[in-house]
Amino acid sequence: MAIDFLYPEYEIKRDRDKCICCRVCERQCANEAHWYDPELQMMMCDSAKCVNCHRCVALCPTRALKIVKTDHTFKENANWTGEHIAEIYRQAGTGGVLLSSMGNPKKYPIYWDKMLINASQVTNPPIDPLREPMETKVFLGAKPGKVEFNSKGEIKNNLPPQLKLEVPIMFSAMSYGSISYNAHESLARAARELGTFYNTGEGGLHEDFYKYGANTIVQVASGRFGVHKDYLNAGAAIEIKMGQGAKPGIGGHLPGIKVREDISRTRMIPEGSDAISPAPHHDIYSIEDLRQLVYSLKEASDYKKPVIVKIAAVHNVAAIASGIARGGADIIAIDGYRGGTGAAPTRIRDNVGIPIELALAAVDQRLREEGIRNNVSIVVGGSIRSSADVVKAIALGADAVYIATSALMALGCHLCRSCQKGNCNWGIATQRPELVRRLNPDIGYKRLVNLVTAWNHEIKEIMGGMGINSIESLRGNRLMLRGIGLTEKELSILGIKHAGE
Amino acid sequence: MKRIYVNEKWCLGCHLCEYYCAFANSGKDSMVKALKNVTINPRIRIEEHGGISFAVSCRHCEEPICTKSCITGALTVNDGVIQIDKDKCVGCYTCILTCPYGAIVPSDTGAIQKCELCINNSSGKPACVAGCPNKAIVFEEKE
Numbered sequence: 311m312a313i314d315f316l317y318p319e320y321e322i323k324r325d326r327d328k329c330i331c332c333r334v335c336e337r338q339c340a341n342e343a344h345w346y347d348p349e350l351q352m353m354m355c356d357s358a359k360c361v362n363c364h365r366c367v368a369l370c371p372t373r374a375l376k377i378v379k380t381d382h383t384f385k386e387n388a389n390w391t392g393e394h395i396a397e398i399y400r401q402a403g404t405g406g407v408l409l410s411s412m413g414n415p416k417k418y419p420i421y422w423d424k425m426l427i428n429a430s431q432v433t434n435p436p437i438d439p440l441r442e443p444m445e446t447k448v449f450l451g452a453k454p455g456k457v458e459f460n461s462k463g464e465i466k467n468n469l470p471p472q473l474k475l476e477v478p479i480m481f482s483a484m485s486y487g488s489i490s491y492n493a494h495e496s497l498a499r500a501a502r503e504l505g506t507f508y509n510t511g512e513g514g515l516h517e518d519f520y521k522y523g524a525n526t527i528v529q530v531a532s533g534r535f536g537v538h539k540d541y542l543n544a545g546a547a548i549e550i551k552m553g554q555g556a557k558p559g560i561g562g563h564l565p566g567i568k569v570r571e572d573i574s575r576t577r578m579i580p581e582g583s584d585a586i587s588p589a590p591h592h593d594i595y596s597i598e599d600l601r602q603l604v605y606s607l608k609e610a611s612d613y614k615k616p617v618i619v620k621i622a623a624v625h626n627v628a629a630i631a632s633g634i635a636r637g638g639a640d641i642i643a644i645d646g647y648r649g650g651t652g653a654a655p656t657r658i659r660d661n662v663g664i665p666i667e668l669a670l671a672a673v674d675q676r677l678r679e680e681g682i683r684n685n686v687s688i689v690v691g692g693s694i695r696s697s698a699d700v701v702k703a704i705a706l707g708a709d710a711v712y713i714a715t716s717a718l719m720a721l722g723c724h725l726c727r728s729c730q731k732g733n734c735n736w737g738i739a740t741q742r743p744e745l746v747r748r749l750n751p752d753i754g755y756k757r758l759v760n761l762v763t764a765w766n767h768e769i770k771e772i773m774g775g776m777g778i779n780s781i782e783s784l785r786g787n788r789l790m791l792r793g794i795g796l797t798e799k800e801l802s803i804l805g806i807k808h809a810g811e
Numbered sequence: 812m813k814r815i816y817v818n819e820k821w822c823l824g825c826h827l828c829e830y831y832c833a834f835a836n837s838g839k840d841s842m843v844k845a846l847k848n849v850t851i852n853p854r855i856r857i858e859e860h861g862g863i864s865f866a867v868s869c870r871h872c873e874e875p876i877c878t879k880s881c882i883t884g885a886l887t888v889n890d891g892v893i894q895i896d897k898d899k900c901v902g903c904y905t906c907i908l909t910c911p912y913g914a915i916v917p918s919d920t921g922a923i924q925k926c927e928l929c930i931n932n933s934s935g936k937p938a939c940v941a942g943c944p945n946k947a948i949v950f951e952e953k954e
Binding site for chain 1: 820823843846847862945947
């Protein structure tokens with residue numbers, strides 16, 4: 311194009327005094343933003359190609375590089391922001407739907423940051439987790455409502471299948487295809503070491519990873535990729551994906567270029583064909599239909615595995631969750647609008663869905679009111695950023711949380727939000743072998759274990775401060791939360807008091 | 812004995828090991844001072860072809876040919892580490908010819924140079940291992 315209406319969003323700044331022309335930036339940039347000019351004997355760069363992933367910055371041995379947000383500006387105003395202007399130019403140039411990845415980045419309220427946690431003073435003293443036992447073990451699954459006896463008067467074991475988590479944190483669904491083999495191996499090994507679970511996502515389970523089955527949740531989504539009897543029985547639980555927080559009401563599309571030999575075999579689709587997940591499950595148009603799928607999967611797995619139903623947090627989430635609980639699910643997973651994705655239409659990602667905090671509070675409240683809260687466990691995801699978010703989620707009523715964006719960041723993701731391009735310089739959201747190689751699972755899994763272990767230490771510290779020694783006593787304990795800067799309506803949905811009350 | 816091993820599966824061909832090696836053996840206190848406007852002559856080198864790459868440096872063989880070939884006794888084995896006495900080296904390069912790995916190279920002063928596991932420089936431990944971003948070069952004890 312003769313005229314490019316857009317100036318690069320980020321600029322590569324090189325300190326020429328420090329640059330030794332080792333060319334590591336050039337060799338590590340899959341976007342080809344750097345090159346060496348032998349005539350000038352200098353490293354050159356094109357900021358227009360930079361996605362701000364920091365791979366070059368992280369590897370530069372002399373710290374000669376940094377990326378800055380450009381101060382070049384449009385004549386923007388409060389209504390026509392630079393973002394709106396740039397997007398119009400992009401669409402006028404291409405005629406296409408704007409694509410983005412990772413979670414909703416817009417300035418909507420983050421309720422985690424508007425809730426404060428309690429601590430004990432004088433009465434009900436705090437507990438020191440370094441000196442006293444502190445329990446963060448969680449069991450997910452339906453809990454029996456009553457004790458039953460057989461004809462001899464012995465207690466019958468009527469406990470439905472459960473997932474045992476050593477920490478109240480699981481890795482949420484990311485398919486093999488959307489992320490790399492090495493990213494999956496890192497997640498699987500970390501889940502095993504941590505005593506928790508990772509989730510295959512909708513792309514099936516690679517044959518190499520069946521050995522991690524005891525720590526795997528296998529997913530069944532609308533595309534049914536890679537679903538067969540052995541797959542269903544390979545994991546510890548089966549998850550039906552009805553929706554995803556980043557793109558509620560939208561299916562998925564893995565471009566054919568990423569469907570290489572391995573992925574084609576795992577997904578059970580021809581090599582090079584686009585993997586398209588329909589927006590709906592074509593066999594589910596009601597709660598009754600969902601119930602049929604739940605029980606089909608239970609039947610296929612001999613009633614030995616809990617079934618999870620995952621939905622995006624949308625307007626009527628409480629009623630939907632109630633239906634799911636009545637549909638026979640053992641666990642409900644709710645994904646908030648900040649949840650990540652490998653690719654979503656920008657407008658959907660940025661404008662559809664509701665905050666996970668409100669959805670969680672509404673669902674927990676509704677299920678309690680209907681007396682069916684113990685029939686299901688609740689798992690929430692969609693931008694859990696720290697151990698404090700975990701504690702607040704559990705106090706609002708969650709049994710455990712799902713993390714994915716945070717997990718990818720532990721593996722090196724710098725939130726450049728360019729996953730859809732398939733050129734991930736960190737070896738995560740790519741299938742190019744020379745890029746996948748950059749993520750060594752020996753390093754990756756250890757970093758995941760470190761992250762979750764650190765969070766678990768912090769969770770114990772925070773619980774200790776509240777005088778609580780078991781995560782069971784924290785769940786749904788909304789008295790431990792106070793709102794700050796929230797309206798009466800927000801407080802009533804969250805079911806918490808305002809700070810000072 | 813701990814030796815440097817390479818795993819080509821994880822080598823990215825980024826060449827950082829070469830630069831960390833050159834810096835560690837430069838005697839300078841900053842990489843910029845040591846390597847700015849310099850064509851490096853490292854003791855470890857990346858071999859690459861057709862998408863495969865790996866780093867090559869002295870294997871510190873248990874029965875080294877280089878020490879046997881050295882006409883002046885400049886190459887010796889000390890606690891398993893093959894070391895070069897540059898004062899004794901006359902630059903005949905017989906060791907370069909005999910090393911099956913191509914891990915010995917001429918230095919900028921005429922004597923030969925080779926990896927000595929960084930025991931005699933400012934790094935103190937193998938700088939290539941510490942600088943490898945993907946654990947493709949490791950320093951460990953193997954059978």
